[in-house]
Amino acid sequence: GTLRVDVVTIFPEYLEPLNVSLVGKARARGQLNVHVHDLREWTYDRHNTVDDTPYGGGPGMVMKTEPWGDALDSVLADGYETDAHGPALIVPTPSGRPFTQELAVELSERPWLVFTPARYEGIDRRVIDEYATRMPVYEVSIGDYVLAGGEAAVLVITEAVARLLPGVLGNAESHRDDSFAPGAMANLLEGPVYTKPPAWRDREIPEVLLSGHHGRIARWRRDEALKRTTANRPDLIERCDPSAFDKKDREM
Numbered sequence: 001g002t003l004r005v006d007v008v009t010i011f012p013e014y015l016e017p018l019n020v021s022l023v024g025k026a027r028a029r030g031q032l033n034v035h036v037h038d039l040r041e042w043t044y045d046r047h048n049t050v051d052d053t054p055y056g057g058g059p060g061m062v063m064k065t066e067p068w069g070d071a072l073d074s075v076l077a078d079g080y081e082t083d084a085h086g087p088a089l090i091v092p093t094p095s096g097r098p099f100t101q102e103l104a105v106e107l108s109e110r111p112w113l114v115f116t117p118a119r120y121e122g123i124d125r126r127v128i129d130e131y132a133t134r135m136p137v138y139e140v141s142i143g144d145y146v147l148a149g150g151e152a153a154v155l156v157i158t159e160a161v162a163r164l165l166p167g168v169l170g171n172a173e174s175h176r177d178d179s180f181a182p183g184a185m186a187n188l189l190e191g192p193v194y195t196k197p198p199a200w201r202d203r204e205i206p207e208v209l210l211s212g213h214h215g216r217i218a219r220w221r222r223d224e225a226l227k228r229t230t231a232n233r234p235d236l237i238e239r240c241d242p243s244a245f246d247k248k249d250r251e252m
């Protein structure tokens with residue numbers, strides 16, 4: 001089915017990239033419906049105020065409840081079930097759960113994602129509490145760093161989810177060997193890749209890749225993946241399951 005994505009933001013122009021490339025094609029094919037809403041449409045004062053100083057003091061500003069409540073009620077007014085077929089609220093925040101390929105898969109199986117990117121200091125907690133009574137709320141971080149707003153995270157999450165939709169990625173198989181994809185490659189980074197020409201500036205292709213020997217090629221790729229994971233992500237190494245590779249090799 002079609003995935004519906006709604007984004008409520010004070011920077012609608014930031015989401016323009018969702019109209020191009022992979023996500024743009026998925027939209028054109030009707031696999032994805034993206035609606036971007038300007039939060040300021042739901043402000044009624046002269047300055048279109050969306051934030052205010054934090055109770056309890058402290059730096060920065062917090063986004064106010066009323067504009068969000070009116071905006072989300074309007075977005076959800078299209079009617080929705082409150083079960084697995086209904087919308088989920090996705091709140092990008094540095095204090096959220098880590099966004100992973102596994103979470104991307106989980107979100108890609110839902111019919112409707114409503115994103116509420118906010119400024120760094122966040123949205124008044126009562127907004128999340130209010131909508132958590134009607135739908136699943138995913139507070140999601142795309143990494144251990146702080147952004148000025150959550151819009152870039154919406155682009156990241158939407159792209160990671162959209163490419164998993166059936167038919168959106170040309171080669172359906174390419175999910176299987178993704179870094180982090182479940183199965184033998186779970187928790188392993190992909191190794192080096194090569195294509196024509198066979199020689200470039202005196203640099204040639206590893207012989208094994210030209211051998212046509214699929215078993216040796218798979219083993220070489222596994223070893224290269226293990227090398228790269230050890231180098232770049234030692235935290236993943238103890239989680240990966242090399243025995244799964246042996247099974248895969250035996251199949252070869």
Ligand SMILES: COC(=O)c1ccnc(N)c1
Nearest residue numbers: 093120141142147149150
């Ligand atoms: C304002 O949002 C953020 O700064 C943010 C959102 C999601 N992930 C992050 N690492 C930061």
